[in-house]
Amino acid sequence: MNTKKREQIDALFKNVFKATGLITIALLAGIFLMLFINSFFFFFNVSPLDFFTGSQWDPETKYSILPLLVSTSLVAMGSMIIAVPLGILTAAYLSELAPPKVQMFLKPMIEMLAAIPSVAIGFLGIVLVGPGLAHIFGIQNGLNALNGSILLAVMALPTIVTISEDAINAVPKSHREASLALGANKWETLFRVTIPAALPGLIAAIMLGLGRALGETMTVLMATGNAAAIPKGFLDSVRTITATIAIEMGEVPYQTTHYFALFAIAALLFLITLVVNFIGEYFANQLRKFHA
Amino acid sequence: MNKKKLRNAFNWFVLGGSTFMVCLFLGVILWDIFSKGFSSLSWNFIATFPTDGMTKGGLLPAIVGTVLLTFITTLFAVPFGVACAIYLNEYARPSILTNIIRASIRNLAGIPSIIYGLFGLALFVQALQLGTSILSAGLTLGLLSLPYIITTTEEALKRIPNSLREATLALGVTQVETIKDVVLPKALPGILTGVILTLSRAAGETAPILFTGVAFYINGVSAAANQEFMALPYHLYMLSTQHNAIEQVRPLAYGTATVLILIVFIMNIIAFYVRFKNRTQD
Numbered sequence: 001m002n003t004k005k006r007e008q009i010d011a012l013f014k015n016v017f018k019a020t021g022l023i024t025i026a027l028l029a030g031i032f033l034m035l036f037i038n039s040f041f042f043f044f045n046v047s048p049l050d051f052f053t054g055s056q057w058d059p060e061t062k063y064s065i066l067p068l069l070v071s072t073s074l075v076a077m078g079s080m081i082i083a084v085p086l087g088i089l090t091a092a093y094l095s096e097l098a099p100p101k102v103q104m105f106l107k108p109m110i111e112m113l114a115a116i117p118s119v120a121i122g123f124l125g126i127v128l129v130g131p132g133l134a135h136i137f138g139i140q141n142g143l144n145a146l147n148g149s150i151l152l153a154v155m156a157l158p159t160i161v162t163i164s165e166d167a168i169n170a171v172p173k174s175h176r177e178a179s180l181a182l183g184a185n186k187w188e189t190l191f192r193v194t195i196p197a198a199l200p201g202l203i204a205a206i207m208l209g210l211g212r213a214l215g216e217t218m219t220v221l222m223a224t225g226n227a228a229a230i231p232k233g234f235l236d237s238v239r240t241i242t243a244t245i246a247i248e249m250g251e252v253p254y255q256t257t258h259y260f261a262l263f264a265i266a267a268l269l270f271l272i273t274l275v276v277n278f279i280g281e282y283f284a285n286q287l288r289k290f291h292a
Numbered sequence: 293m294n295k296k297k298l299r300n301a302f303n304w305f306v307l308g309g310s311t312f313m314v315c316l317f318l319g320v321i322l323w324d325i326f327s328k329g330f331s332s333l334s335w336n337f338i339a340t341f342p343t344d345g346m347t348k349g350g351l352l353p354a355i356v357g358t359v360l361l362t363f364i365t366t367l368f369a370v371p372f373g374v375a376c377a378i379y380l381n382e383y384a385r386p387s388i389l390t391n392i393i394r395a396s397i398r399n400l401a402g403i404p405s406i407i408y409g410l411f412g413l414a415l416f417v418q419a420l421q422l423g424t425s426i427l428s429a430g431l432t433l434g435l436l437s438l439p440y441i442i443t444t445t446e447e448a449l450k451r452i453p454n455s456l457r458e459a460t461l462a463l464g465v466t467q468v469e470t471i472k473d474v475v476l477p478k479a480l481p482g483i484l485t486g487v488i489l490t491l492s493r494a495a496g497e498t499a500p501i502l503f504t505g506v507a508f509y510i511n512g513v514s515a516a517a518n519q520e521f522m523a524l525p526y527h528l529y530m531l532s533t534q535h536n537a538i539e540q541v542r543p544l545a546y547g548t549a550t551v552l553i554l555i556v557f558i559m560n561i562i563a564f565y566v567r568f569k570n571r572t573q574d
Binding site: 006007009010013014016017018020021022023024025027028030031034035038085086087089090092093094096097098106108109110111112113115116117118119120121122123124126127128154157161187208211214215216217218221222242245246249250254262263266269270273274276277281 | 303317378383403409410414489497525532546564
């Protein structure tokens, strides 16, 4: 092959590679447009005021996102209450205390936990966690917000542990040595020096875990009971935004108000996860700057 | 002094206890599913069709559906994702455009899977008229997998030392040839690890295929890309929530969960092995 032809091939492939990069931008833009154009049609028929302030999600007549939004927030918050302390303490154990052999054993276990499909975790919510909660609290069935929170905590844990561990590992050794040299013991160093120094990374970990919990569909669909009313507490059945889309999209006629409504709640979910991920991203960058 | 010892013990207990709890979650999940699921496993369970309104018989169409679906996802997402990673690592200079591409990829990775399902419905099923089919579902899962494949591939490419690229470029080899003959072969194990892990996630996904082509029952296995299909995760969902004899099909649901988790774990173990082998060779 002559040089000229080789150079032409080189230039061609360079453009092919570049095109794939541009398509990723187009993909994000496409998802954004799809959600917002369809939401626009929805707000043609239903006033935004009713959408944000009403208290009922009753397709065909009443479209208020409030019950779904409260449900989503409740379940996600609950999952963070469980997963954040467990995740950060586990990360601290892995990076500061665990002997290398234990680390070698634990890290693949956490990756295994991340690999379990969400539908299998939802299944356990039905057959194991649900009956357990019903027994403990003496309620008729255990398909409620607490069940969803426990399962989502399990699903968010691998993300939180992995990123927190990276953050704790990224704290320079000199910080720890300085603290130990000043007479602080191992624990004082961990809790007062290492963890505070890793804080931006820990916040990033929490945010990414929260993003995962907010967007999870199958586990909450299966385990939370799906009652579309504003919940009063963790023992009430709830129905998240994701579960609502999953239940109703399959049956709704094409391009009706109900159809557009599902895109409108998806658009709001999209914005929420975008903000949560953006905050996580911001803190991850802070950490990089801090240690650079 | 004694108080200090007590505090130390308490700290140990808190950190070790948390770690133990996390392991316990995994243990309970696996123990509950496997202990009740293994008894359903048999050759018949894997190799026959469901019968008697899903209350008896096997999983064959769901297993075949999941395998074909993952295959379509691979065909679409791997070349695309690897090409994009090559652009980012080998060509792109720091610029506004590069930053926008990277920001897009990060955001795509954070979008909930159900929204990918909606996008697949709007784009593949409706706009491109592919209908509810295994092709639409596979492409949707491909889009979902894309950011992960790009990120892991780029990590693998980053680990290849620049001296290798410079050596071939100095010999007058073009950049594409360098990538094809030097960079990619050297990065292959790393890329493969990322691809297999991503596909194992895709195989277990349910939300993106709900509206793009999955069906509760089909009465024949076909390799046609325009047909609806059965998939293991959806099968488990239907058996455990929508079936009209839920208690009766519980053993089948446990069996399905066992098969699904085993498939995902086998893929993970292969990925760990490739990564381990690659590390020990260096």
